Amino acid sequence: MKKAPAxxxxxxxxxxxxxxxRKIVKRPMLYLMLLPGIAYFIVFKxxxxxxxLMAFKNYQPYLxxxxxxxxxxxxxxxxxxxxxFWVLFKNTFLLAVYDIIIFFPLTIVLSLLLNEVVKxxxxxxxxxxxxxxxxxxxxxxVGVFHIFFASDGLVTDMITQxxxxxxxxxxxxxxxxxxIVIQVIWxxxxxxxxxxxxxxxxxxxxxxxxxxxxxxNRWKLLWHITLPSIRSVIxxxxxxxxxxxxxxxxxxxxxxxxALNREVADVFDTYVYRTGLTQGQFSYSAAxxxxxxxxxxxxxxGANWTAKKLGEEGLY
Amino acid sequence: MxxxxxxxxxxxxxxxxxxxxxxxxxxxxxxxxxxxxxxxxAGFIPRDLTFEWYGFVFSNSAFLRSLSVSVLVTVAxxxxxxxxxxxxxxxxxxKELVFRKTIMMGVIFTMLFNGGMIPLYFxxxxxxxxxxxxxxILPTAISAFNLIIVKNFFQNLPEELEESAMxxxxxxxxxxxxxxxxxxKPVLATFGLFYAVTHWNRYFDAILxxxxxxxxxxxxxxxxxxxxxxxxxxxxxxxxxxxxxxxNIKMAVIIVATIPILLIYPFLxxxxxxxxxxxxxxx
Numbered sequence: 001m002k003k004a005p006a007x008x009x010x011x012x013x014x015x016x017x018x019x020x021x022r023k024i025v026k027r028p029m030l031y032l033m034l035l036p037g038i039a040y041f042i043v044f045k046x047x048x049x050x051x052x053l054m055a056f057k058n059y060q061p062y063l064x065x066x067x068x069x070x071x072x073x074x075x076x077x078x079x080x081x082x083x084x085f086w087v088l089f090k091n092t093f094l095l096a097v098y099d100i101i102i103f104f105p106l107t108i109v110l111s112l113l114l115n116e117v118v119k120x121x122x123x124x125x126x127x128x129x130x131x132x133x134x135x136x137x138x139x140x141x142v143g144v145f146h147i148f149f150a151s152d153g154l155v156t157d158m159i160t161q162x163x164x165x166x167x168x169x170x171x172x173x174x175x176x177x178x179x180i181v182i183q184v185i186w187x188x189x190x191x192x193x194x195x196x197x198x199x200x201x202x203x204x205x206x207x208x209x210x211x212x213x214x215x216x217n218r219w220k221l222l223w224h225i226t227l228p229s230i231r232s233v234i235x236x237x238x239x240x241x242x243x244x245x246x247x248x249x250x251x252x253x254x255x256x257x258x259a260l261n262r263e264v265a266d267v268f269d270t271y272v273y274r275t276g277l278t279q280g281q282f283s284y285s286a287a288x289x290x291x292x293x294x295x296x297x298x299x300x301x302g303a304n305w306t307a308k309k310l311g312e313e314g315l316y
Numbered sequence: 317m318x319x320x321x322x323x324x325x326x327x328x329x330x331x332x333x334x335x336x337x338x339x340x341x342x343x344x345x346x347x348x349x350x351x352x353x354x355x356x357x358a359g360f361i362p363r364d365l366t367f368e369w370y371g372f373v374f375s376n377s378a379f380l381r382s383l384s385v386s387v388l389v390t391v392a393x394x395x396x397x398x399x400x401x402x403x404x405x406x407x408x409x410x411k412e413l414v415f416r417k418t419i420m421m422g423v424i425f426t427m428l429f430n431g432g433m434i435p436l437y438f439x440x441x442x443x444x445x446x447x448x449x450x451x452x453i454l455p456t457a458i459s460a461f462n463l464i465i466v467k468n469f470f471q472n473l474p475e476e477l478e479e480s481a482m483x484x485x486x487x488x489x490x491x492x493x494x495x496x497x498x499x500x501k502p503v504l505a506t507f508g509l510f511y512a513v514t515h516w517n518r519y520f521d522a523i524l525x526x527x528x529x530x531x532x533x534x535x536x537x538x539x540x541x542x543x544x545x546x547x548x549x550x551x552x553x554x555x556x557x558x559x560x561x562x563x564n565i566k567m568a569v570i571i572v573a574t575i576p577i578l579l580i581y582p583f584l585x586x587x588x589x590x591x592x593x594x595x596x597x598x599x
Binding site: 020023024027029030031033034036037038040041043044045046047048049050051052054065110113114116117118122125126128129130131132133135136137138139140142143144146147148152154186190217218250251254255269272273276277282285286289290292293294296297300301 | 321323328332334335342345348358400401403404406412413414415419422426428429430431432433434435436437438439443454455457460463487488489513516518520524535536538539542543563566570573574577581584585
């Protein structure tokens, strides 16, 4: 380093004392480059966390978060004692259960079927096609459903002719969950196979040869070699899915929800949006949001911990 | 190499048939929509070929405006994403960086816990970004997950290149621009495409932050036309006329909103397997 001018002596001495500061001064650009990113995380990630303070206050727009009076746990108390809590919990939970018992196993089955395709060109073509819906927006996916399942839509017409009764698919509470699951399958099942196919391609081919030598048929190879080989991938993805269950498809649910199916469509996020931004109960909705974030944190950490306990690599 | 028993052959045939049917079913709805968008009636096979619907859509000022908002948000948003991600990933990839651990922990924590919708809305409002397209760009400027993957990728580049550039008098910004970025082109292309698709497809932040229908992106427009079938508050006759028109207009609008994605799909496909697998590399 260059010698500092004499009058800066005490200052440079102090700087030299600190190993850290010296490193920073040596490559200032490196630290300047960090600033925009750090500013982003502080403003858009940590400010909102601080803003959660309003969940413990009675937020008044003209006073701001800090000056509004404290409310303690009133908002939480109200949320937990209202019936809505159980409705939201049940709706979120059921959608997650549908996802885990229908979508998840189907993804594995589809991966296994694709894995049995020997002709590479056929396999690639099928994959290219079934990945497409993943890249389309939820508005397009739900929009297509609105076209087919509207009261004058193609599917509705066909079913009306076949059964003689007209089903109001888009507004009927009974049809909300099935439609959500069908949409998820359509949009994401192809994409979901990628990770399983990667795991399947990693299975040692010698195992199959040895199995064949011992006279195993394809079914037995699948059962005794393929499935055990990808078991750990299945387990970890299953656990992580459980860990994220509060986040089940908000963007999709928001589009599918309407005044007539609210009893089954309302989940934590849609409730936060409605009470907070359309009804202006900011503190109350922030409390609901905080509850959701906190439970989400516990679930993700729990899932990660479980995965590690089972001898898998966690995500964090 | 496969066993050729009868059962095995039957399985193969039914498996191929099933998978081909499944793939067809996946894109079938789009055939119907494309065909209806160029016909005078709806159906799987185009009849009375007409481009009237596209003509109508493309001469509607409300629709064109939302298209331009989406293009702007996608291009500017992706640029902001890439620049900020690279700028932050480069120093974080340096083992000797002071406070590296602290900053990384700060980043990772945001993946686990967030303030949620309402406090973020207040931050965006407080920054005066309501009804501005910045509200669709800045709050999602960096994805923590992508940042970590890019950082890991930078970390695995050979250090010798950087050292020799330093000896040649290159400073940090020069190293990033002249050495790291050219070496990372495929990775950055992947992230650029993914960020772009995300920007094009997002709608909910616009519902939160954009009240003015003149600044709606295409997805919000689509929701309004197809899902809500509402023409806004009626102050915009052009917007209202999109809603009132025939079913085929909806088809044309869906196709217009989908085509940019299909155009870049071949590029996406080239990269995404790599991108997804990159995510599993830990460092």
